[in-house]
Amino acid sequence: MTQATQKKAILSIDHVAVHFGGLVAISDMTFDVKEGELLSLIGPNGAGKTTAFNVVTGFLRPTKGEVHFRGIPLHKLKPHEIASTGLVRTFQKTSLFTTNTVFENVLTGLHRHGNASPWATLLALPSMKREEAQLREKVWEILDFIGIAHRANELGGSLPYGEQRLLGVAVALAADPSMLLLDEPAAGMNPSETADFMTLLAKIRKRGISILLVEHDMPLVMGVSDRIVVLNYGKIIANGTPAEIQANPEVIQAYLGQGVKHAAA
Numbered sequence: 001m002t003q004a005t006q007k008k009a010i011l012s013i014d015h016v017a018v019h020f021g022g023l024v025a026i027s028d029m030t031f032d033v034k035e036g037e038l039l040s041l042i043g044p045n046g047a048g049k050t051t052a053f054n055v056v057t058g059f060l061r062p063t064k065g066e067v068h069f070r071g072i073p074l075h076k077l078k079p080h081e082i083a084s085t086g087l088v089r090t091f092q093k094t095s096l097f098t099t100n101t102v103f104e105n106v107l108t109g110l111h112r113h114g115n116a117s118p119w120a121t122l123l124a125l126p127s128m129k130r131e132e133a134q135l136r137e138k139v140w141e142i143l144d145f146i147g148i149a150h151r152a153n154e155l156g157g158s159l160p161y162g163e164q165r166l167l168g169v170a171v172a173l174a175a176d177p178s179m180l181l182l183d184e185p186a187a188g189m190n191p192s193e194t195a196d197f198m199t200l201l202a203k204i205r206k207r208g209i210s211i212l213l214v215e216h217d218m219p220l221v222m223g224v225s226d227r228i229v230v231l232n233y234g235k236i237i238a239n240g241t242p243a244e245i246q247a248n249p250e251v252i253q254a255y256l257g258q259g260v261k262h263a264a265a
Protein backbone atom coordinates (compact mmCIF):
# COMPACT_ATOMS: atom_id res chain seq x y z
CA MET A 1 0.00 0.00 0.00
CA THR A 2 1.41 3.39 -0.95
CA GLN A 3 1.46 6.25 1.53
CA ALA A 4 -1.14 8.08 -0.63
CA THR A 5 -3.75 5.31 -0.33
CA GLN A 6 -3.79 5.70 3.47
CA LYS A 7 -4.75 9.38 3.17
CA LYS A 8 -8.25 10.76 2.91
CA ALA A 9 -9.97 11.41 -0.40
CA ILE A 10 -9.61 14.85 -1.97
CA LEU A 11 -11.91 13.95 -4.90
CA SER A 12 -14.79 11.44 -4.67
CA ILE A 13 -16.83 10.24 -7.62
CA ASP A 14 -19.91 8.33 -6.41
CA HIS A 15 -22.07 6.22 -8.71
CA VAL A 16 -21.79 8.65 -11.62
CA ALA A 17 -23.65 7.81 -14.82
CA VAL A 18 -23.73 9.86 -18.03
CA HIS A 19 -26.26 9.14 -20.76
CA PHE A 20 -26.34 10.92 -24.13
CA GLY A 21 -29.88 10.11 -25.24
CA GLY A 22 -29.86 6.33 -25.55
CA LEU A 23 -26.07 6.06 -25.40
CA VAL A 24 -24.60 5.18 -22.01
CA ALA A 25 -21.17 6.85 -22.00
CA ILE A 26 -20.61 6.04 -18.28
CA SER A 27 -22.83 3.50 -16.56
CA ASP A 28 -21.87 3.51 -12.86
CA MET A 29 -18.50 4.96 -11.91
CA THR A 30 -17.19 5.15 -8.34
CA PHE A 31 -13.60 5.95 -7.37
CA ASP A 32 -11.67 8.53 -5.37
CA VAL A 33 -8.35 10.34 -5.52
CA LYS A 34 -6.48 10.66 -2.21
CA GLU A 35 -4.68 13.78 -0.94
CA GLY A 36 -1.32 13.99 -2.76
CA GLU A 37 -2.06 11.04 -5.02
CA LEU A 38 -1.45 10.80 -8.77
CA LEU A 39 -4.25 8.70 -10.22
CA SER A 40 -4.50 7.89 -13.93
CA LEU A 41 -7.67 7.11 -15.81
CA ILE A 42 -6.99 4.89 -18.83
CA GLY A 43 -8.93 2.81 -21.33
CA PRO A 44 -9.61 2.36 -25.04
CA ASN A 45 -10.96 5.15 -27.28
CA GLY A 46 -14.59 5.84 -26.45
CA ALA A 47 -14.35 4.22 -22.97
CA GLY A 48 -15.65 7.39 -21.28
CA LYS A 49 -12.47 9.06 -19.97
CA THR A 50 -13.13 12.52 -21.42
CA THR A 51 -16.76 12.27 -20.34
CA ALA A 52 -15.61 11.50 -16.77
CA PHE A 53 -13.22 14.46 -16.89
CA ASN A 54 -15.98 16.76 -18.14
CA VAL A 55 -18.29 15.69 -15.31
CA VAL A 56 -15.62 16.36 -12.66
CA THR A 57 -14.84 19.79 -14.10
CA GLY A 58 -18.48 20.83 -14.52
CA PHE A 59 -18.54 20.87 -18.33
CA LEU A 60 -21.15 18.08 -18.20
CA ARG A 61 -23.88 17.33 -15.66
CA PRO A 62 -24.03 13.67 -14.63
CA THR A 63 -27.31 11.88 -15.35
CA LYS A 64 -26.91 10.21 -11.94
CA GLY A 65 -24.43 10.34 -9.09
CA GLU A 66 -22.36 12.89 -7.22
CA VAL A 67 -18.86 14.37 -7.29
CA HIS A 68 -17.24 15.95 -4.21
CA PHE A 69 -13.96 17.86 -4.00
CA ARG A 70 -12.74 18.37 -0.40
CA GLY A 71 -16.33 17.72 0.69
CA ILE A 72 -17.79 20.36 -1.68
CA PRO A 73 -20.48 18.96 -4.01
CA LEU A 74 -19.27 19.79 -7.55
CA HIS A 75 -22.02 18.28 -9.63
CA LYS A 76 -24.15 21.43 -9.26
CA LEU A 77 -21.41 24.01 -9.82
CA LYS A 78 -20.37 25.77 -13.03
CA PRO A 79 -16.84 25.24 -14.43
CA HIS A 80 -15.48 28.61 -13.16
CA GLU A 81 -16.96 27.96 -9.70
CA ILE A 82 -15.25 24.55 -9.66
CA ALA A 83 -11.92 26.10 -10.70
CA SER A 84 -12.18 28.55 -7.79
CA THR A 85 -12.37 25.61 -5.33
CA GLY A 86 -8.78 24.74 -6.35
CA LEU A 87 -9.58 21.98 -8.88
CA VAL A 88 -8.05 23.15 -12.16
CA ARG A 89 -7.91 21.41 -15.54
CA THR A 90 -5.87 21.52 -18.70
CA PHE A 91 -7.47 20.77 -22.05
CA GLN A 92 -6.80 18.04 -24.62
CA LYS A 93 -6.59 20.63 -27.37
CA THR A 94 -4.39 23.59 -26.61
CA SER A 95 -6.51 26.49 -25.35
CA LEU A 96 -3.92 29.24 -25.22
CA PHE A 97 -4.08 32.80 -26.44
CA THR A 98 -1.94 32.06 -29.47
CA THR A 99 -1.35 35.73 -30.36
CA ASN A 100 -0.20 36.65 -26.84
CA THR A 101 3.26 35.95 -25.51
CA VAL A 102 4.03 33.07 -23.18
CA PHE A 103 4.51 35.62 -20.36
CA GLU A 104 1.14 37.28 -21.08
CA ASN A 105 -0.66 33.92 -21.12
CA VAL A 106 0.54 33.08 -17.59
CA LEU A 107 -0.07 36.67 -16.40
CA THR A 108 -3.67 36.42 -17.62
CA GLY A 109 -4.05 33.20 -15.61
CA LEU A 110 -2.79 34.97 -12.49
CA HIS A 111 -4.94 38.07 -13.04
CA ARG A 112 -8.04 35.95 -12.61
CA HIS A 113 -6.90 35.56 -9.00
CA GLY A 114 -5.62 39.08 -8.39
CA ASN A 115 -7.01 41.14 -5.50
CA ALA A 116 -6.83 44.63 -6.96
CA SER A 117 -10.34 45.96 -7.62
CA PRO A 118 -11.28 46.99 -11.17
CA TRP A 119 -11.40 50.66 -9.94
CA ALA A 120 -7.87 50.45 -8.63
CA THR A 121 -6.83 48.97 -11.97
CA LEU A 122 -8.58 51.75 -13.93
CA LEU A 123 -7.05 54.49 -11.83
CA ALA A 124 -3.69 52.68 -11.67
CA LEU A 125 -3.54 53.22 -7.91
CA PRO A 126 -0.29 52.41 -6.09
CA SER A 127 -1.93 49.31 -4.56
CA MET A 128 -2.62 48.04 -8.06
CA LYS A 129 0.94 48.78 -9.23
CA ARG A 130 2.33 46.85 -6.27
CA GLU A 131 0.14 43.90 -7.07
CA GLU A 132 1.13 44.03 -10.75
CA ALA A 133 4.82 43.83 -9.78
CA GLN A 134 4.13 40.86 -7.52
CA LEU A 135 2.17 39.13 -10.27
CA ARG A 136 5.01 39.63 -12.75
CA GLU A 137 7.45 38.10 -10.30
CA LYS A 138 5.10 35.16 -9.86
CA VAL A 139 4.94 34.66 -13.66
CA TRP A 140 8.75 34.33 -13.78
CA GLU A 141 8.67 31.88 -10.90
CA ILE A 142 6.11 29.67 -12.72
CA LEU A 143 7.95 29.87 -16.07
CA ASP A 144 11.22 28.88 -14.34
CA PHE A 145 9.49 26.03 -12.54
CA ILE A 146 8.00 24.67 -15.80
CA GLY A 147 11.27 25.24 -17.70
CA ILE A 148 10.00 27.61 -20.40
CA ALA A 149 11.31 30.96 -19.10
CA HIS A 150 13.52 31.24 -22.22
CA ARG A 151 10.29 31.38 -24.28
CA ALA A 152 8.71 34.19 -22.23
CA ASN A 153 8.58 36.74 -25.08
CA GLU A 154 7.54 34.35 -27.83
CA LEU A 155 3.94 34.04 -28.99
CA GLY A 156 2.02 31.11 -27.47
CA GLY A 157 1.03 29.91 -30.94
CA SER A 158 4.62 29.88 -32.20
CA LEU A 159 5.87 27.32 -29.64
CA PRO A 160 6.53 23.72 -30.66
CA TYR A 161 3.55 21.54 -29.77
CA GLY A 162 5.15 19.94 -26.70
CA GLU A 163 5.97 23.34 -25.21
CA GLN A 164 2.42 24.54 -25.87
CA ARG A 165 1.28 21.69 -23.62
CA LEU A 166 3.78 22.86 -20.98
CA LEU A 167 2.43 26.40 -21.26
CA GLY A 168 -1.06 24.95 -20.66
CA VAL A 169 0.24 23.44 -17.41
CA ALA A 170 1.88 26.79 -16.50
CA VAL A 171 -1.44 28.63 -16.98
CA ALA A 172 -3.19 25.98 -14.83
CA LEU A 173 -0.56 26.40 -12.08
CA ALA A 174 -1.14 30.16 -12.15
CA ALA A 175 -4.60 29.43 -10.72
CA ASP A 176 -2.87 28.02 -7.61
CA PRO A 177 -4.59 24.61 -7.70
CA SER A 178 -4.63 21.99 -4.95
CA MET A 179 -5.56 19.44 -7.61
CA LEU A 180 -4.72 19.35 -11.32
CA LEU A 181 -6.66 17.43 -13.95
CA LEU A 182 -4.48 16.80 -16.96
CA ASP A 183 -6.18 15.72 -20.20
CA GLU A 184 -3.66 13.89 -22.42
CA PRO A 185 -0.80 16.26 -21.57
CA ALA A 186 1.83 14.18 -23.38
CA ALA A 187 -0.07 13.87 -26.68
CA GLY A 188 2.33 15.04 -29.39
CA MET A 189 5.41 15.09 -27.14
CA ASN A 190 8.53 13.28 -28.34
CA PRO A 191 10.18 10.69 -26.01
CA SER A 192 12.66 13.17 -24.55
CA GLU A 193 9.92 15.76 -23.90
CA THR A 194 7.83 13.01 -22.28
CA ALA A 195 10.75 12.06 -20.00
CA ASP A 196 11.14 15.72 -19.00
CA PHE A 197 7.40 15.88 -18.38
CA MET A 198 7.63 12.94 -15.97
CA THR A 199 10.23 14.90 -14.00
CA LEU A 200 7.94 17.94 -14.01
CA LEU A 201 5.02 15.87 -12.67
CA ALA A 202 7.23 14.73 -9.79
CA LYS A 203 8.11 18.40 -9.04
CA ILE A 204 4.42 19.40 -9.13
CA ARG A 205 3.61 16.61 -6.67
CA LYS A 206 6.34 17.82 -4.31
CA ARG A 207 4.26 21.01 -4.00
CA GLY A 208 1.47 18.85 -2.51
CA ILE A 209 -0.74 19.07 -5.61
CA SER A 210 -2.91 15.98 -6.28
CA ILE A 211 -3.24 14.92 -9.92
CA LEU A 212 -5.86 13.13 -12.04
CA LEU A 213 -4.32 12.18 -15.37
CA VAL A 214 -5.99 10.95 -18.55
CA GLU A 215 -3.27 9.68 -20.89
CA HIS A 216 -2.66 7.07 -23.60
CA ASP A 217 1.16 6.97 -23.24
CA MET A 218 1.57 3.81 -21.13
CA PRO A 219 5.28 4.20 -20.23
CA LEU A 220 4.34 7.63 -18.81
CA VAL A 221 1.24 6.33 -16.99
CA MET A 222 3.04 3.31 -15.54
CA GLY A 223 6.02 5.44 -14.53
CA VAL A 224 4.19 8.21 -12.65
CA SER A 225 0.94 6.77 -11.24
CA ASP A 226 0.26 5.69 -7.65
CA ARG A 227 -2.93 4.09 -8.85
CA ILE A 228 -4.71 3.49 -12.14
CA VAL A 229 -8.44 3.21 -12.86
CA VAL A 230 -9.30 1.41 -16.11
CA LEU A 231 -12.53 2.22 -17.96
CA ASN A 232 -14.03 0.08 -20.70
CA TYR A 233 -17.41 0.80 -22.30
CA GLY A 234 -18.20 3.27 -19.51
CA LYS A 235 -17.50 0.80 -16.68
CA ILE A 236 -14.55 0.50 -14.33
CA ILE A 237 -12.90 -2.86 -15.00
CA ALA A 238 -9.87 -2.41 -12.71
CA ASN A 239 -8.50 -0.12 -9.99
CA GLY A 240 -4.97 -0.82 -8.75
CA THR A 241 -1.26 -0.08 -8.78
CA PRO A 242 0.63 -0.01 -12.10
CA ALA A 243 1.98 -3.53 -11.41
CA GLU A 244 -1.52 -4.85 -10.67
CA ILE A 245 -2.96 -3.20 -13.78
CA GLN A 246 -0.21 -4.55 -16.07
CA ALA A 247 -0.88 -8.09 -14.78
CA ASN A 248 -4.70 -7.88 -14.99
CA PRO A 249 -5.98 -10.25 -17.75
CA GLU A 250 -9.18 -8.24 -18.35
CA VAL A 251 -7.19 -5.01 -18.81
CA ILE A 252 -4.72 -6.73 -21.13
CA GLN A 253 -7.59 -8.06 -23.21
CA ALA A 254 -9.57 -4.79 -23.31
CA TYR A 255 -6.71 -2.31 -23.68
CA LEU A 256 -3.07 -3.12 -23.04
CA GLY A 257 -3.06 -5.98 -25.53
CA GLN A 258 -4.54 -3.80 -28.28
CA GLY A 259 -1.28 -2.36 -29.57
CA VAL A 260 -1.07 0.63 -27.19
CA LYS A 261 2.40 1.84 -26.31
CA HIS A 262 3.55 -0.52 -23.54
CA ALA A 263 5.61 0.25 -20.49
CA ALA A 264 8.97 -1.51 -20.57
CA ALA A 265 8.51 -4.87 -18.83
Ligand SMILES: Nc1ncnc2c1ncn2[C@@H]1O[C@H](COP(=O)(O)OP(=O)(O)OP(=O)(O)O)[C@@H](O)[C@H]1O
Nearest residue numbers: 020023024025043044045046047048049050051052
Ligand atom coordinates in the same frame (compact mmCIF):
# COMPACT_ATOMS: atom_id res chain seq x y z
N1 LIG B 1 -21.52 15.03 -26.42
C1 LIG B 1 -21.72 13.76 -26.73
N2 LIG B 1 -22.85 13.34 -27.33
C2 LIG B 1 -23.07 12.04 -27.63
N3 LIG B 1 -22.18 11.05 -27.38
C3 LIG B 1 -21.02 11.41 -26.81
C4 LIG B 1 -20.71 12.76 -26.45
N4 LIG B 1 -19.46 12.80 -25.88
C5 LIG B 1 -19.03 11.52 -25.89
N5 LIG B 1 -19.95 10.69 -26.43
C6 LIG B 1 -19.83 9.22 -26.56
O1 LIG B 1 -19.60 8.73 -25.26
C7 LIG B 1 -18.67 7.65 -25.31
C8 LIG B 1 -17.46 7.97 -24.44
O2 LIG B 1 -16.66 8.99 -25.09
P1 LIG B 1 -15.39 9.69 -24.44
O3 LIG B 1 -14.96 10.79 -25.36
O4 LIG B 1 -15.67 10.03 -23.04
O5 LIG B 1 -14.32 8.50 -24.49
P2 LIG B 1 -12.75 8.57 -24.20
O6 LIG B 1 -12.45 7.41 -23.34
O7 LIG B 1 -12.36 9.91 -23.70
O8 LIG B 1 -12.12 8.35 -25.64
P3 LIG B 1 -10.71 8.92 -26.27
O9 LIG B 1 -9.62 8.09 -25.67
O10 LIG B 1 -10.88 8.67 -27.74
O11 LIG B 1 -10.60 10.40 -25.93
C9 LIG B 1 -18.34 7.42 -26.78
O12 LIG B 1 -19.20 6.43 -27.28
C10 LIG B 1 -18.65 8.77 -27.40
O13 LIG B 1 -18.99 8.63 -28.76
